[in-house]
Amino acid sequence: MALDDATARRALRRLFDAAVASADPRVVLARHLPEKPSGRVLVLGAGKSAAVMAAAVEAAWPDVPLSGLVVTRYGHGYPTQRIEVAESSHPVPDEAGAVAARRMLDLAAAAGPGDLVLFLVSGGGSSLTTLPAPGLALADLIAVNKALLASGATIHEMNCIRRHLSAFSGGRLAAAAHPARVVTLAISDVPGDDPTVIASGPTVPDPSTFEQARTLVAHYRMALPGAVTAHLADAAEESPKPGDPRLGTPDYRFIATPLTALEAAAEAARGLGLAPIILGDALEGEAREVGTVLAGIALSARQHGHPLPAPCVLLSGGETTVTIRAEKPGRGGRNGECLLGCTLALADAPGVWTLMGDTDGIDGSEENAGAIAAPDTLARARAAGLDARALLAGHDSHRLFSTLGDLVTTGPTLTNVNDFRAILVA
Known part of the structure; x- marks a missing residue:
């Protein structure tokens, strides 16, 4: 598949929706x-x-x-x-x-x-x-x-x-x-x-x-x-x-479970012509630091073809944590904070799009499930007068992604298999 910005964003959303749909109790509960x-x-x-x-x-x-x-x-x-x-x-x-x-x-x-x-x-x-x-x-x-x-x-x-x-x-x-x-x-x-x-x-x-x-x-x-x-x-x-x-x-x-949701997303990725790899269903740690690690893996895939050559998608789940250090923290959940940490670590790298969201449709206490970051996210933030590093330090990721129009909003999904992360590497 050709990976322009619009296509990459649609692909990521299809993966997220596939993960959520796989955990719908109306479909899966009766057999258990x-x-x-x-x-x-x-x-x-x-x-x-x-x-x-x-x-x-x-x-x-x-x-x-x-x-x-x-x-x-x-x-x-x-x-x-x-x-x-x-x-x-x-x-x-x-x-x-x-x-x-x-x-x-x-x-x-x-x-x-x-x-x-x-x-x-x-x-x-x-x-x-x-x-x-x-x-x-x-x-x-x-x-x-x-x-x-x-x-x-x-x-x-x-x-x-x-x-x-x-x-x-x-x-x-x-x-x-x-x-x-x-x-x-x-x-x-x-x-x-x-x-x-x-x-x-x-x-x-x-x-x-x-x-x-x-x-x-x-x-x-x-x-x-x-x-x-x-x-x-x-x-x-x-x-x-x-x-x-x-x-x-x-x-x-x-x-x-988180793994069954990731497996559903992987199957959807294959249907789009993307090679998927599941990095793990239980990744934990400080949200921004997990984002930095995931960015490093994405850069390795793009530059060296490891752990997969592009076009590929890196999938992971789990539950990160956020240690509040700012005296007056802003708005944003752990997925927004992880995504902003990842985006800063990617540093405008071309050909990488990322979606991170909570499968229950609510990132922390916000109205959005998560957000999408693109290769031009930091450039657009600078053009809008936003300091991405300052916003991350102030736990204010929601402000950045909301201003850029990049929030993923689903409303309550009525299920919850924790955080979902997908990094698409062209």
């Missing part, structure tokens, strides 16, 4: 359901995809008695008939999420030995079900959440801390449902697809400890409320651990 039970089915769930996952269960089991409650992010609802949908705040939790989490625990506790509890989980579930452990208040956990988001900690580290401040996560929902059978259907949004990390693992044993949580808080020098510090120090009630008879051997099924 257990056999139809003879007894009652209680459907619970949390995450940005929880509502559409619930609708997919209803569509697959029209003749099965279903009831239950799922909670999703505001604006991510989807019509259901038998399963109630609640909405709450993400990434900063609110009272609505705490109420939904408490109601789900009460519903689970009423399940009997012949019942099936079907738990639908996807990214964002930790914030959406923020229910404080005894002795803590929601305001305490909101302060913790803000500190976590600004700390630079990985999602694995964040959720280790969250599990030890929660009355819902870290296996506690499954423990409440005992002795009912619990089956979890998951859309993974975390590097490594670790069930203990996805929504902080409400239905699986938690191998981490209070000591580990305290070590992470100290490492990242988080200033937390006194009640939180005291709770972590007391370590009064550990989360359910592996071997806990209430959890047994978890029945945990992935219906979509």
Whole structure:
């Protein structure tokens, strides 16, 4: 294919759309359901995809008695008939999420030995079900959440801390449902697809400890409320651990993962005449630094034909982090920051276009999924009076890509397999 600017941009968007479509619960969920039970089915769930996952269960089991409650992010609802949908705040939790989490625990506790509890989980579930452990208040956990988001900690580290401040996560929902059978259907949004990390693992044993949580808080020098510090120090009630008879051997099924999304994008690339390579589905690190590394790989492909000769596309996923260093940070999510770091490292190199975006359609807390950078992005930024390096230092990537008209805006996609990055090398 001829790779002019318009064609390259369309190609990148097709790859992104293919990745998102591969994780649509309306298409992929039904094949992962257990056999139809003879007894009652209680459907619970949390995450940005929880509502559409619930609708997919209803569509697959029209003749099965279903009831239950799922909670999703505001604006991510989807019509259901038998399963109630609640909405709450993400990434900063609110009272609505705490109420939904408490109601789900009460519903689970009423399940009997012949019942099936079907738990639908996807990214964002930790914030959406923020229910404080005894002795803590929601305001305490909101302060913790803000500190976590600004700390630079990985999602694995964040959720280790969250599990030890929660009355819902870290296996506690499954423990409440005992002795009912619990089956979890998951859309993974975390590097490594670790069930203990996805929504902080409400239905699986938690191998981490209070000591580990305290070590992470100290490492990242988080200033937390006194009640939180005291709770972590007391370590009064550990989360359910592996071997806990209430959890047994978890029945945990992935219906979509970052790798399956990247594989779908790779297939779409081949259909466009581009050779794809998947660099990894679990790349982590400081967003701007990951962008710099990816730029180096792209330059190697263009100049030396390694790891692939052009025309090719370099695909990757995972979840980067952003450590807030600016006193008054601007706007932009981790994908925008990673993309701007990559663009600066490419330094006007010809023949390289890049798309980075979050597959849930929301980069951080912005209205866009991500953005596209082209070989002339820095030149156009300079012509518009924008200092790209200053904007990166101020965590203000949104301003640059918005001014240039290069945002990728999808609205809520109703799925979430984490960050998607594609670098097209001509």
